[in-house]
Amino acid sequence: xxxxxxxxxxxxxxxxxxxxxxxxxxxxxxxxxxxxxxxxxxxxxxxxxxxxxxxxxxxxxxxxxxxxxxxxxxxxxxxxxxxxxxxxxxxxxxxxxxxxxxxxxxxxxxxxxxxxxxxxxxxxxxxxxxxxxxxxxxxxxxxxxxxxxxxxxxxxxxxxxxxxxxxxxxxxxxxxxxxxxxxxxxxxxxxxxxxxxxxxxxxxxxxxxxxxxxxxxxxxxxxxxxxxxxxxxxxxxxxxxxxxxxxxxxxxxxxxx
DNA sequence: CTGCAGGCCCTTA
DNA sequence: TAAGGGCCTGCA
Numbered sequence: 001x002x003x004x005x006x007x008x009x010x011x012x013x014x015x016x017x018x019x020x021x022x023x024x025x026x027x028x029x030x031x032x033x034x035x036x037x038x039x040x041x042x043x044x045x046x047x048x049x050x051x052x053x054x055x056x057x058x059x060x061x062x063x064x065x066x067x068x069x070x071x072x073x074x075x076x077x078x079x080x081x082x083x084x085x086x087x088x089x090x091x092x093x094x095x096x097x098x099x100x101x102x103x104x105x106x107x108x109x110x111x112x113x114x115x116x117x118x119x120x121x122x123x124x125x126x127x128x129x130x131x132x133x134x135x136x137x138x139x140x141x142x143x144x145x146x147x148x149x150x151x152x153x154x155x156x157x158x159x160x161x162x163x164x165x166x167x168x169x170x171x172x173x174x175x176x177x178x179x180x181x182x183x184x185x186x187x188x189x190x191x192x193x194x195x196x197x198x199x200x201x202x203x204x205x206x207x208x209x210x211x212x213x214x215x216x217x218x219x220x221x222x223x224x225x226x227x228x229x230x231x232x233x234x235x236x237x238x239x240x241x242x243x244x245x246x247x248x249x250x251x252x253x254x255x256x257x
Numbered sequence: 258c259t260g261c262a263g264g265c266c267c268t269t270a
Numbered sequence: 271t272a273a274g275g276g277c278c279t280g281c282a
Contacts, residue, residue: 116278120282121281124280156278159278
């Protein structure tokens, strides 16, 4: 077991943030957290979090996953100094949010599923998908899986997209390792060559799967914030370097605040 | 039982 | 470049 003391990290908030879909609640303040082929139990009490895994696994997997080397204090301080009262309130509300550094393939599949969908159903769909596959399915597994079996998962019209993207990963016309080396702009363009990945989903993948913190996914919730709080126009440039973090605060505050 | 839900694709103008 | 219709289907 590994016990750490953290600031700017609240597991409950992150579980409810909509950026990840495989936080399975075990009890109060306790989750089974899955990412890619890894899984860990975590328990939070105040600023202390216990991870039920070896120190080696913690250091090689979870420390990175929770973005522990990134300084969120600076962002908060910048936002407070900017005089933007809505953002300040959003930061105070979602004080424990972080950008998770998630498994790339899982992020791609999950956010393709997320389109025109709600969080409850996204979680259930991904859960069923993992159940039939025995784990979060690789591209190979998704190509091999009989369509009838995939249909039972309830992906709806997104099934074709996922099949197609999986096939392209398999035949290497869509190269994830190449994607990992790209800068933000090139990554977005490359992602959008895939059917089923548009601007919003590409930005989510860039943010959560490629750790491009300048990505700024604009979904219906963010649109509502921009319309109601900023008169339809929001200038992200003062926070461009970590726009995606700002997006998380806005999104979480608008949905849960 | 209806209508919606963290978009995307395709067609028109 | 923009605007509009259709899409699967579980869940509220």
